[in-house]
Amino acid sequence: MMNVNIKALLTNFVNLTEEEWLVLSASLVTKQYKKGDYLLKENDYCNHVGFVDKGFFNFYYLIGGVEHIRGFFFPNEFISNYPCFLLENKSKFYIQALEDCSVTLIHRNDLLMLYEKLPKVQVLSRKIVENLYMEVSGKYESFFLNSPEERYLELINKRPNFLQRVPQYMIASYLGMTPEGLSRIRKRNS
């Protein structure tokens, strides 16, 4: 079953003719993940990139038995360990479903084939990775320029529904604070 959202989503980046969409969509596969399932584990190779259709994932590093959550993948967002996908390296982090999820994926070989077949996929891919780059640069910048409290407020402004869906201890881990510290910040800003 192909999710129709993905077509609308890709059209934000590049206009595809019906014929181009048929060629591209023939390479897409939809996969289901149950809550708790892993899309990727530490030391896995990452051969796919995709978009989240439904549900959401987190990604975390496991250091000394402790999960350090570094981000989330929500519906309509790109999902992958893209540096590992590009370098064909093993992943250092886990990607885990936090709800029952559906994801539309493409395999590296199919993407490389499409680069040759459809020039617009080059444009699409450039724009997607530009967005990824802006996002990670923004996170990196925010880490140096903003306090944990400012990062918390940035997060809830950007994602107002976030707090309802994500357990507190994960938000605390993501912001690099203790659950108690997060609780104090929430009280101050409620």
Add this chain to the structure above:
Amino acid sequence: MMNVNIKALLTNFVNLTEEEWLVLSASLVTKQYKKGDYLLKENDYCNHVGFVDKGFFNFYYLIGGVEHIRGFFFPNEFISNYPCFLLENKSKFYIQALEDCSVTLIHRNDLLMLYEKLPKVQVLSRKIVENLYMEVSGKYESFFLNSPEERYLELINKRPNFLQRVPQYMIASYLGMTPEGLSRIRKRNS
């Protein structure tokens, strides 16, 4: 004066015919920066991207009067505040020449024109931003996974000539440690 290196450099990413190179190179400009000059200041708009031909730059955030150095641009490396270039936002950091420098640049309007004119520039740009993304993701990952000492060793392994050219206090700032902390690490690893 057009630096010939840039052609070889771009050929690492994509093969250009002589005709394509002539079209592309007509949009490139070479600029000289004296030691201490700024390529970009906080609150500047960033309308160019380019490659360093000669010399090197650092980039830093000025926070409460203190320079926080977050990276360097060396010869043959891409140079820009690329998120600001893409978003047409004001820069939050400075890019400063640490030696007399030469840089080959392209203006945003010319790049957008080339995207239409030369499909290979789409490929080139995709590959460049993929590299930028891998680099910043690696830095971000290293920040969480590695100790300052490990990041120091990673840096000198990757850039053996780095230590001779960059003042100690800048390396310390880049690694997020005091000059005394860096000095102790250097002694342990000399």
